[in-house]
Amino acid sequence: MSEGLRVRRAAPSDADAISQLAREVASEPEGWLLTLGTWRSSSEERRSIRLLRRHPDAALFVAETSEGIVGRLSVTRDHYPSSQHVADLGLMVARDYRRRGVGRALLEAAVEWARASGASKLELHVFPHNQGAIKLYESFGFEREGYRKRHYRRGQEYVDAILMAYFIES
Numbered sequence: 095m096s097e098g099l100r101v102r103r104a105a106p107s108d109a110d111a112i113s114q115l116a117r118e119v120a121s122e123p124e125g126w127l128l129t130l131g132t133w134r135s136s137s138e139e140r141r142s143i144r145l146l147r148r149h150p151d152a153a154l155f156v157a158e159t160s161e162g163i164v165g166r167l168s169v170t171r172d173h174y175p176s177s178q179h180v181a182d183l184g185l186m187v188a189r190d191y192r193r194r195g196v197g198r199a200l201l202e203a204a205v206e207w208a209r210a211s212g213a214s215k216l217e218l219h220v221f222p223h224n225q226g227a228i229k230l231y232e233s234f235g236f237e238r239e240g241y242r243k244r245h246y247r248r249g250q251e252y253v254d255a256i257l258m259a260y261f262i263e264s
């Protein structure tokens with residue numbers, strides 16, 4: 095793991111850094127995320143963090159080094175009573191900090207949060223071309239659950255996604 099890496103819940107004061115990180119990752123030409131170069135503004139991000147901190151069914155984590163915030167993970171439980179045990183993940187790490195264990199550390203925080211909040215299944219969607227992310231998820235213990243054709247609209251096109259899941263042992 096990266097030296098001096100700390101994973102913690104996001105605070106409203108992190109909004110600028112999170113928003114900048116997300117905009118940078120969303121702008122990468124490989125197209126890892128659903129958004130193409132855009133993200134919430136800092137003030138929208140701040141509002142969203144404030145709401146999340148009061149919400150028992152969702153959390154936002156950041157990975158931080160002495161140089162600032164280098165990763166972000168969101169986890170949100172399903173609101174349908176019959177699938178409230180399932181929580182959805184969103185993950186990103188700053189380009190210069192990849193392959194140093196940041197993604198894995200954030201996933202560990204999500205598992206810990208899920209266990210404490212009673213969720214027993216984590217799920218996520220990943221684009222089929224994102225082989226690095228798929229390797230991370232599989233090495234962590236995620237399983238492929240399905241292939242969803244034309245599942246998301248991204249810019250002007252529909253794109254496929256792989257659905258993956260991780261089961262939390264009690």
Ligand SMILES: CC(C)(COP(=O)(O)OP(=O)(O)OC[C@H]1O[C@@H](n2cnc3c(N)ncnc32)[C@H](O)[C@@H]1OP(=O)(O)O)[C@@H](O)C(=O)NCCC(=O)NCCS
Pocket residue numbers: 119126127185186187188191192193194195196197198199218219220221224225226227229230231233
């Ligand atoms: C996918 C992503 C989150 C991985 O984060 P990371 O901090 O680099 O991951 P880690 O360093 O914890 O990787 C742990 C292991 O996963 C695998 N892995 C991660 N990225 C990989 C890559 N690009 N190629 C091959 N294996 C990879 C490796 O086994 C790695 O261990 P190793 O470095 O000792 O070989 C990061 O690349 C990223 O933010 N990408 C852009 C946004 C994105 O794709 N988000 C996910 C959308 S579903």
